[in-house]
Amino acid sequence: MIYWDISPEIFSLGPFSIRWYGLLFALSFIVGFQIMKWIFAKEKKSENDLNDLVMYMIVGTVAGARLGHCLFYNPSYYLSHPLEILQIWHGGLASHGAAIGIILALYYYSKKHKDQAYLWIFDRVVITVALSGFFIRMGNLFNSEIIGIPTDVPWSFIFESVDRYPRHPAQLYEAIAYLIIFISLFYYYKSKDGKTKDGFIFGIFLVSIFMFRFFVEFIKEDQTYFEKDLPLNMGQLLSIPLIIAGIVLIIRASRFKTAEKTH
Incomplete structure (x- = not known):
């Protein structure tokens, strides 16, 4: 049994504070950028294309993840407190919302960069x-x-800040799974x-990420009150169409003997 009593703040100076969540969120973009830089250099894509892609990704990920959390899980609260939607440093991002945001962002990116096929871009981006x-x-x-429950x-x-019950560290389960993926x-x-x-x-990513997400939800506490009356919670309901989309992509790709041309 592990007693978890770590402060979410690393340090604070008056009203200003640095939180672990914000630091790790920023680190995800920094490390992801370096990986994409290596991929683009390997495939002889320009650095300008990469910089453009990063901007689309940041906007799509942050906007989609935050709006997804606010509108999927607690719409009544955030619609009555709209300014709090902007306070992403307090946490509250939904992976399903991020998926939708990224899909839309990369769609517009591919429209601008005709030499990079839509699925070709996705196959590289989802790694990061x-x-x-x-x-x-x-x-x-x-x-x-x-x-977790x-x-x-x-x-x-x-989790000392929550209650005194021993619980599944559901966040850690997901973190380990995503690292393995x-x-x-x-x-x-x-x-x-x-x-x-x-x-x-892209298909393997969708199936593996959201299949794991579907099953781990069974040992997670519901995030909103209305989920208690549902046979499946919101995370599971949103995972199903993404799993199906992933299966379709895998089947589609299996019909081709060689990689499709992208440029």
């Missing part, structure tokens, strides 16, 4: 997105949020020397 999921869930752990397993956590996708991409079938990596 999986790693970002690891950093964000670690941020949730430091915030003592998105906790009570349990008696030896590795249970007691990142390593697997990156290894696959590298082993194929970038010559992958368009949509295959």
